[in-house]
Amino acid sequence: MGQIEWAMWANEQALAAGLSDPFLGCGLFPGAVPGPIPPFLDAPGSAAGVLVCLLEYPRSRRQKGSTMERCGQKYLTAVVKLFGPLTRNYYVRAILHAALAVPAGFLLSTILGTVCLGIASGIYLLAAVRGEEWRPIEQKPRERPQVGGTIKQ
Secondary structure, three states: OOOOOHHHHHHHHHHHHHHOHHHHOOOOOOOOOOOOOOHHHOHHHHHHHHHHHHHHOOOOOOOOOOOOOOOOHHHHHHHHHHOOHHHHOHHHHHHHHHHHHHHHOOOHHHHHHHHHHHHHHHHHHHHHHOOOOOOOOOOOOOOOOOOOOOOOO
């Protein structure tokens, strides 16, 4: 059996966190707005959810085997590659997700996103300790078939 690539699990978990509870809900600044909070006043929570989704949507290339690219991933891969070591290093991702999970945990409506981010943070930390790193999925140029190369002369 091969070695488990933990970053793949963390990627799915963090993406689920970014998509749950409309972009992490209003848990980043609980109590900032009195009473029920309308969705349009939830800018900090929405911004955090969008940041997590943009960071986690591009999958990393697997060490062995093939990796299936998500639809439209190549555009966000260019953005993630632009930030270099900040987005490539899983220690940074683990700290970022843990920092986003702490304030969101104070509100019951955002507990699902908080738990997902906490789990993703732990898995990213494990992946970083094991030496994993985010690598972009590069498209291989297609080889043209050789005419007459398969036909015996």
